[in-house]
Amino acid sequence: MKFKKILFPFIVGALAFSLAACGDDDKAKKEEIPKDEVKQEANEEQATAEEMQEKLEEQQLDAKKLVAVVNEEKLTGEEYNVALASIQSQMLQSGQDLSSKESIDQIKKQTLETLVNQALILQNAKKEEIKASPxxxxxxxxxxxxxxxxxxxxxxxxxxQKVDDKTFKLQITDSIIFDKYIEKMVPTEKVTDEEIKNYYDQAASDSKEAGEEIPPFEEASEQIAGILSQQQQQKNLAAHVEELKENAKIELKI
Structure with missing residues (x-):
């Protein structure tokens, strides 16, 4: 029962993927597998990873290329590539094929949309004088x-991830501002006990049909409350972004 944001400061997704990969490597090292098999598997995985990385990098744009203009703010290939890496990472984690034409088109569309949406949020945060302290x-x-x-x-x-320290700190700044903005401008109502119980009952029914088990209600209720709260926030945020778009001038250049 995991939930991930559709709008986010880009670096988070890319680094989360990198962190997960490191965790998998550590786990593999700890497992008692013959050294020759470990070496062979590692070489095969590395070759596959390098091949996939080449395909992903082919989707990148020239850093100076103009990709969109949002309320006179120019968004370039440099920003696009950071967003692209994060979205690619999320899709890789979900096991999706990133090399087909359909996937490439989907990634491009999602990257542009995310780039524009974040620009609108951060522009409005500036108007609201929302800042991140050093x-x-x-x-x-x-x-x-x-x-x-x-x-x-x-x-x-x-x-x-081909990100320098200065860029990373700027992304952290945007992340903090982004979260503060959502807290201030996109409030959510408290999830009710009835909503939590209904969600649990549906999840229990689905799990039973699939021959699976879920934790007892007492153990799952807190997590369900968090999921429902985030879903509500995402719904409100999507509506808020659409309102921002109605009063914005947006030009896509690619």
């Missing part, structure tokens, strides 16, 4: 260092 940015940065196991590991992950 202390907040530093705290968030340190939390990433902890997640990655230290400064050195984080630097490596950023390098792998």
């Amino acid at each position: 202390a907040e940015v530093d705290k968030k940065y340190l939390s990433f260092e902890e997640q990655f196991g230290g400064k050195k590991e984080l630097k490596k992950a950023l390098k792998d």
